[in-house]
Amino acid sequence: MINCTRRNFLIGSLSSVFFSGMSFPLASNYKKKKNLIIINLRGGMDGLSAVPVIGDKNLIKQRKELILDETLRLNTDFALHPKLEFFHELWKNNQASVIHASSIPYTGRSHFDGQNLMESGGRVPYQKKTGWLGRGMMSAGYVGEGLALALPMPLLLRGVPLNDNYYPAKGVMPSRYVLDNLFSSYKISGEKNLETVLDIIRNRPVSMMTAGTSRDIKSLAKRTALLMRDENGPSVGVFELDGFDTHAAQGKEDGLLADQLEDIDSILKTLKENLKDSFKNTLILTLTEFGRTIRQNGGNGTEHGWGGAILMAGGLLKKSQVYADWPGLKKGDLYEGRDLKSTTDARSVYMSAMATCFDLEPEKIKKEVFWNENLQDLSQKLFNS
């Protein structure tokens, strides 16, 4: 089995060996499996509340009802929302960091276009039909390595075949005969999508098909960690969190945003606890379609903006840091006089994260995933290779 790494093996035989849970000999120079976990924060997370800049007069003036009275300190310039308590613990151990003043290049402020682009990685909404993560996995030969913890499959993972998604069902599956019979029927009638998906279902471990499993965010995080810490389990996970569109009652330490940040924190905590040693080889990264206006609106909320914050956690981080080319919050420094500017293209972070986790050259990803756009390689600054 010369040169037959696990990846090559999988690509070479698209049969479902992987899903059947069978193990096979690993090459002796096998490198530890690395995990990349994405948390989609839908609605546009307010980076200026999650990671506020300390003592900025402009922010204080524009956000009288939203400025936090209590925060967790990160460094001399930035603080953390108190509900990100576990994130703060990780920070102290060099296992959490933040990219600030960052977003995708899209400035149109629409959720749907923005979310489409945050997942496709393109510039024109709905133009690209695959996700940057799916394409990156394809470049790396990560076939059958993706897992979405959601009922519909996110666009983000499209572009590579044989992804799995998991969100426990209630009730009893039909017999093996039914699955096999339908599989042939989809094959004969040329229903490619159905064929692919049914093959994944046919080969799912029995423990995942048991009725009555819980679906709350902690249970999903736990299941993800259990699957991903397995050397033969998936290497890429995608979570979905809604509710970041805080137009009203955004609140301070205890408002709508606080509840959402608590969910992020709880996912991180559960993942860390259950990934155990694999946390060292894991990178967790948040995505959101845009940040929010510096100024509060009529409903003690914020409007759709541009620049925001990316939260990262895991052992693959180089150190605790707020990485930012800070543009400032004076009127003249703002985008269109209202939004924090994005000075770091979020896609540079995505590219560098994939380079690190998939062991690929950033140049290759730039070319094969991001159409050779002018993205920065931040791998050395942000991650341990």
Added chain:
Amino acid sequence: MKKSFFRKVGFGLSLNEQVNGDPLEWAQQQMDSIPSFSWKGDIPSEKDMRKKHRDRIYYDRKVLRKKYKNDKVKYRAEKQKLRIQTGQLFFENNELAIRHNEAIKGNSPVFERFWHFWGNHFAISEKDMLPEYATGPYQRETIRPNMIKTFEDMVKDATISWAMINHLDNSQSVGPQSKWGMKSRETINENHARELLELHTVSPSIGYSQEDVIQMTYVMTGWQSKWTKSKLETGDIWFNYEHHQPNEKKILGKIYKAQGKHELFSVIKDLVNKEECKKFIATKLCRHFITDNPSEEMIKPVIEAWNKSGGYLPAIHKAVIKSAYENADMCKKFQQPETWILQISRMFGLGWVPRSNLMKYDFKKRPSDYQEQISENLRELGHLPYRPKQPNGWSDFEEDWISPELIIRRLIMASKISNYGLSRDSEVIKMIVENNFDNPNEIFDLISNIDQNDHRNKFALICNAPAMLKA
């Protein structure tokens, strides 16, 4: 024979259902009038539902929270009691029963399919207890009556409906130069204006700017629910002049003189007549009924019907139906979970909707299992029609509906429904399949080796056959 057409634009044919004459005509004539609901149970008015909604939020916010502010446990218990007393856990089930009863048993299934389409186009997403109280009545009283009017009429009514105004935060949008804005320093909320442009009418393809969105927001300032101390945000929609941004506005290059509440209607009139709007809507209709990526040839007749009729919806619908009929053999459309289960229910006579006497609610305890049957099943299928996650509604693209988990749900559901009182008689099943599929043998072959008494697995196969998943 184009038998799939009956599912492409409808829910298929039930055992004794016959279409005499031209199927195209059968479908098109359903567009001319609004069928009244045949549901024998309660059909509450939007106004009454708003009262329930009001009671729910008023007693929670103004009474319980104060009374039990130091007793978390008591507060939770009392709140649950309030939920039951105000029907919070019941009404969505009732709305689904009304909707599904009509789809399964009604005489105008094609009309129902278009109703479902428009309700999803002007979607109210899962937020602020709207699905519990407001979305169903909004679909029945705002969307449905407009289906025999113009698109412009529908846009107007949907835009100033209580459900949409509250869904998209327009009550909180105040013109900064309005009388109230000057005093309070409150300002605009762009949400509703943006969605009116992006999702409901012209779409981003027209290329509006941020300034256009702001100007549209100004036009809409003042449209809000009438806030009072006793009704809170559940008051009727009115135009509050004191919140309205004064002066002229400029949208997509056109100047609109200051004319208060009439500004919105002038702008809507122009928006619906933009070519981009017609194309956006025509494409979306064709995508929903014909294929994920409709061609110019499919869309063109719909736009022509629009132009010829001045945006009269029945004329537009008929053009879509004709296009669907002509393409019934070439283009198969993957059916969304709700449509799929309704097709199975109508064709096989499934007891999907509980009888109306079982849907009587006493407001004293949690809804029964029967009462929650539809919503529970739809939740499992991943498609509660009145709970889209975002204001853009449920997706019309196949790839959003084919994933391991979503297909697992269909497999489980199909084997479960063999207990829902459908005919298990092989001869009857044979007739139904022959009545609805051009190549019934494809389905017969699939079940040929299965034990005829193994109903669970038999229906899992029939319902998940390629020809059944697509139409």
